[in-house]
Amino acid sequence: MELPSEEFALSQTLSRVEDVEFEVERFVAHDDDHVMPFVWVSDGDGDRIRTELEADESVENIELVSELDGEWLFRMEWVDHIETLIHILVKEEGSILAAFGDESGWQIRVLFADRDGLSRTYDYCRDAGLTVDIRSIYQLDDGREGRFGLTDEQQDTLVAAYERGYFDVPRKITLTDLGEELGISHQALSERLRRGEKSVLKNTVIVGAED
Template sequence: MATIAEIRVPTEGFALSHTLDALDEVNFEIERIVAHDPDHVMPYVWATGADPETLRETLEEDPSVSDVEIIAEPDEESLYRMNWIDSTEALVHILTEEDGTVLAAEGRQDGWFLRILFPDRDALSRTYEFCEDEDLSMDVQRIYNIDQGKQGRFGLTDEQEETIASAYEHGYYDVPRDVSLSDFAEELDISHQALSERLRRGHKTLVENTVIVGRDGEK
């Protein structure tokens, strides 16, 4: 059965450790990642929190990456394409040996935090054993079974998922709103208070399981 795991990997021993160590405020978020062969991983990476020129120079000095190329620079963030050529053993194993998929990944000074879809629980176990054998640190923080549906993917109950989707369809999140909370509650035949609490719990859960990845004290 497909399994989703939230994993923390220390910055040391993982790609971009030099850059994360050199620049206190930089934050990386993987947009897309591909493993071309056992020695190279090519991610598309969003970077925020650092001066673009300083970041570019630091990336050029980072021994774990090569062929760094800026794809886009909207607002205060930059999208890079690069090759990870060092400290990628665990990631390559997940992508090429276990058919894993990286659903989300964020790199900060306190570590890399990844949400990974494994085809089954055994694949996760083999990955953990691989890291132990190779003396690689990997902390499995949370595990979900995919048969939990949206709850497994985002922590939502079916009721919360249906309510948020319906709110979107009714224009509740538009600016200005197409429907008020009271009218939306009447449409669903529940009380104003019950709807408000359901939406707040659902929104909190969505933030915890999509935006907040591995941030201690937030859950």
């Protein structure tokens, strides 16, 4: 799901610092008033980020946990603009699998116990005057393929390519030989692999990426 930055925590920091990006490592919800995330911050000036975070009214108790190669991991408390998060974590007992935010908004991947939890969350946001955009829905009954947005053919092809060493360095099998084993043309295999790789990247590494 996607949420506008102005209706979410850290909106002040996002509006004041150009090109800053936030990626949440883990959420902990203690009660109905605040959540305590671990947040990776990517920006060229860590001192300025710390200053802006301390001035952000949606944030309290900021602690720098780690600094690595131009990224900073902060532990903090979010105390404002978190109604949607509280509903998901506390009311629905859902899990935030991934969350990424920049000036364009927040992209969040959520695991609900059932589809009704998603419907109730959508209705809650609508009734509270909050904006939420549901970008895609995957059923766990579909297995890992559904979770990563893969078709059955893409899943089978990626597994076969991995098992036969296509992704090894150096490669143990060529695209042509792999296509012959699978009974499809070189061109069809290449396109299927690319589409499968794009789906896996989009649904794992790149949170909320557009097609």
